[in-house]
Each structure stands twice: as C-alpha cells, then as structure tokens.
Amino acid sequence: MKKFLFIGAPLPPKAYAWVALCLRLFVGILMLTHAFPKIANYPTLSLTFPDPLGIGSQLSLLLTLLAEGLCSLLVIAGAFTRLAVLPLLFDMCIAAFVVHAGQGFAQKELAVLYLGFYLLILVLGPGRLSVDRFLFRESYEND
Known part of the structure; x- marks a missing residue:
C-alpha cells in the first residue's frame, strides 16, 4: 500500500x-440520469x-437519446465499449463547444467532465x- 500511495506502483491487473x-x-x-427525463x-x-x-429538433433529440441512453447501457455492460463511447464523445463535444459556446465555463463544466471520462474509457x-x-477473448488472453 505504501508503494502504491507514495511511489506510484502500477495497479495489479485484477485491481x-x-x-x-x-x-x-x-x-x-x-x-442515464440525463437520458431518462428526455425520454x-x-x-x-x-x-x-x-x-x-x-x-431538426426531433432528430437532434433522437440522436442525443441514442447516445445518452443506448450507448450508456453499452458502456455499463462493457459491450462494444470503445465504439459506444464515440457517440457520447461527439454528444459532449456538441454540448460543451456548440450548444454552450457563448456561455461561461460553469455551463460547460458538466459536458467537459463527461468528455474527459469518455476519453479515459476510450483509451483504457x-x-x-x-x-x-x-466477445473478444483473444484480445484479453495476455491480461
């Protein structure tokens, strides 16, 4: 534990x-708490x-619901995860940098936080x- 806290030892694979x-x-x-009220x-x-x-408003809402609802469920399950975060990344980029473009950081903050989390999931x-x-056992055999 001391090594992990102070030296930065890597996490074991199971952790x-x-x-x-x-x-x-x-x-x-x-x-999902953002998708449910929209539904x-x-x-x-x-x-x-x-x-x-x-x-159009209706298609924009539908695409947002697909990202925030369906893709979030895929991320939770860990199914096609890297593919599933791509629409969520796009959704958060649009929210932060287009919808809230003229507003202060306080209005963009949540979308930027989600953007960071989704980038982390994409990389990790x-x-x-x-x-x-x-689904893809051969990719995980050496883990």
Missing part, C-alpha cells in the same frame, strides 16, 4: 479490472430541443470485467 468496471458503472449510470418529456422536447447541427478500454472480454 485495474475493478477500477475500469467502477468507472464504466459510475459514468454510465450518471449519464419522459419526448413529445414536448422534440419541438424545443436545441438543433446545433441544423438537422472496458477492462476484463466486461462483455467485450467474452
């Missing part, structure tokens, strides 16, 4: 697997949802405790 799982669960569940208020939101890409991958491990 890394648990850290990756906790990160996926934490970020995925939190993002519940879909009829109203589809008329007033921001349209930063010029594709899902870990051994994931559906990806069972």
Whole structure:
C-alpha cells in the first residue's frame, strides 16, 4: 500500500479490472440520469430541443437519446465499449463547444467532465470485467 500511495506502483491487473468496471458503472449510470427525463418529456422536447447541427429538433433529440441512453447501457455492460463511447464523445463535444459556446465555463463544466471520462474509457478500454472480454477473448488472453 505504501508503494502504491507514495511511489506510484502500477495497479495489479485484477485491481485495474475493478477500477475500469467502477468507472464504466459510475459514468454510465450518471449519464442515464440525463437520458431518462428526455425520454419522459419526448413529445414536448422534440419541438424545443436545441438543433446545433441544423438537422431538426426531433432528430437532434433522437440522436442525443441514442447516445445518452443506448450507448450508456453499452458502456455499463462493457459491450462494444470503445465504439459506444464515440457517440457520447461527439454528444459532449456538441454540448460543451456548440450548444454552450457563448456561455461561461460553469455551463460547460458538466459536458467537459463527461468528455474527459469518455476519453479515459476510450483509451483504457472496458477492462476484463466486461462483455467485450467474452466477445473478444483473444484480445484479453495476455491480461
């Protein structure tokens, strides 16, 4: 423990697997809390949802729901994880740098935090405790 805290010894592979799982669960569940109200208020939101890409409010909302809902569930399960974070990264880039472009950092902060978490998941991958491990066993044989 002393080595880990003060010298920076790397995590053992089993500990890394648990850290990756906790990160996926934490970020995925939190993002679902943004998707559920959008689903519940879909009829109203589809008329007033921001349209930063010029594709229409309804399609913008639908794509946001797919990212925040479906992709978050995939991240939680660790299924096609790196592929699933790509729409979420795009969603957070649009939220932070287009929708909140003229606003202060306080309004962008949450989207930027999610962006950082999704970049971390993209780089680190899902870990051994994931559906990806069972789907792509040969990639995990040396872990």
